[in-house]
Amino acid sequence: MSANDVGRRLMSMLIKQELFPAGSILLAACSGGADSLAMTDLLREASAVEGWRVFVCHVQHHLRDSEAEEDALFVEAFCRARNLPFLRSDIDVRSYAASERLSVEEAARLLRYKALEEKRLECGALAIITGHHQDDQAETVLLNLLRGTGTQGLRGMLQRNGFIVRPFLAATRSEFETYCRERGIIWRIDYTNDCLEHKRNRIRQELLPLLETYNPRIREALARTAQLAAQDQEFLCSLSTDFLARNFKKTGEVCTLDVREFEALAVPIASRVLKGAFEAASLSGAGQLGSKHVEAMAGLIMAGRSGASLHLPGLKATYAYGFLQFGGSKTVRKPMEDASFCAAVGIPGQVCLPDGRQLTAMAAFGEEPEAGPGRAVYPISLVAGIIEVRTRRSGDCFQTKNGSRQKLKKYLIDKKVPRAERDKLLLVCSGQNVLWLIDGKSAGWKKDRKFAEWLVLEVTKGGSRNA
Secondary structure (H helix, E strand, C coil): CCHHHHHHHHHHHHHCCCCCCCCCCEEEECCHHHHHHHHHHHHHHHHHHHCEEEEEEECCCCCCCCHHHHHHHHHHHHHHHCCCCCCEECCCCCHHHHHHHCCHHHHHHHHHHHHHHHHHHHCCCCCCCCCCHHHHHHHHHHHHCCCCCCHHHCCCCCCCCCEEEEECCCCCCHHHHHHHHHHHCCCCCCCHHHHCCCCHHHHHHHEEEEEHCCCCHHHHHHHHHHHHHHHHHHHHHHHHHHHHHHHHEECCCCCEECCHHHCCCCCHHHHHHHHHHHHCCCCCCCCCCEEEEEEEEHHHHCCCCCCCCCEECCEEEEEEEEEEEECCCCCCCCCCCCCCCCCEECCCCEEEEECCCEECCCCCCCCCCCCCCEEEEEHHHHHCCEEEEEECCCCCCEECCCCCEHHHHHHHCCCCCCCHCCCCCCCEECCCEEEEEEECCCCCCCCCCCCEEEEEEEEEEEEECCC
16 A cells, blocks of 8 residues: 555544544654654644634653653644644652552553643643544453453553543554654654563564564454454443443442343343442442452352351442442441340341341232331332341431431431430431431321332331331
């Protein structure tokens, strides 16, 4: 393919994908290599037709002493010659890697994308454009494969991932270099790419050339594998997302996953459901979920032992009567003072209270059942998952019949309940929502919608209803 043909092919690749509306502000991530310079120049040419406004950002990693600074000045001069707005971001990779106990490569990647996102917000860009190509994709797929990845890793880099857009994943490194040579664009060479201490460099210089002896078009084959894996991953994720939408609830700091239909899920969907629930429940600073954690969560559910729990990175998962509840240090609290009673109850289900009475939970359908002494009613759709009979905890809330919601502590103070008696009260709770103060008031709810499924709670003694 001639140099002119390469230019037309790359430009067609950029325009025909229709990735950005006319008039968009775009941020090009430019390192000074052939791929990023060609990408930046293509965006500049296309902007004359599409009406795009292109900003260029160079991230100075400060890893190669004077060479790194020369790269930054080179990109700035490249932009000035083409009347492109230039932005620069300086990051301290080594300090970050040491403080977070990361490899230099991983620290550089995280800080680079953080810096690019900051500059995207600064200039109001629709997307961050990178010059990743087919060769990069092949290296990424092999790198993930060597780590023992699943479908998510085999899909490699996505064409669009949040605000990151990679328009040239179907192009090759040699095409970018041909484009630059044809237009007299001199590019910078990062000689650390020759260092075989880094696994990606060994894949590029040793493994891929070896695989080419088996398949001369191995890069194209790996890119096609990534594309197919991405399609499979998207489909499986859509099924798991649908399950989570129906069965995952977050109320305040309490997150609950209804797993009563979990056994019916195929393993690929089940694992994604558990990962999705963990990510949705994760508090700030929670760690990364590994395959061993997913297997342990599935084992916890399949064992079906109520009260059993599992420590995950930054979270604790507890199983009870068909529900998996997630909590961190802020949501899993010890009961106050000496009161320590806590028991989960299913629907339907029963639990024996400390005084010998029995609490029964059941479902009713149709019109709202009648409540009364020893009997409370609440809409099931407003229940957050696991139902517990317990003593009060800090943060518990109570909604009265008139719809006002307040801290349980304030409610009890207003009702002049003595402090010593407050910690002895038995409550029916869903997360931090108090549904019923046993022997007292039941919670209310806003009357702006109709319900057809109800939770009925009853306290009985000696086989008869407690009146």
